[in-house]
Amino acid sequence: MTSAVVVYVIRDVRCSPDHPLGEAVDVLVRSDDAERFLDEVRRDDPELARHLRIVKRELDAGSLN
Numbered sequence: 001m002t003s004a005v006v007v008y009v010i011r012d013v014r015c016s017p018d019h020p021l022g023e024a025v026d027v028l029v030r031s032d033d034a035e036r037f038l039d040e041v042r043r044d045d046p047e048l049a050r051h052l053r054i055v056k057r058e059l060d061a062g063s064l065n
Helices: 031-044
Strands: 004-012 024-028 052-060
Touching: 004 031, 024 031, 031 052
Parallel strands: none
Antiparallel strands: 004 024, 004 052
């Protein structure tokens, strides 16, 4: 049986998959942690925060996706 893990990716919409950092700025396991991260960025750098989005992803256990 394959199990999956749901993660919340903080993604910079200006980045493409071939960007040196990929498309993920940070990966968090809980949605409230992702929201808190974005709230902190909004306070510190509202211009940067405009480009960040939370994307919910389901990862297969043991995979590198």
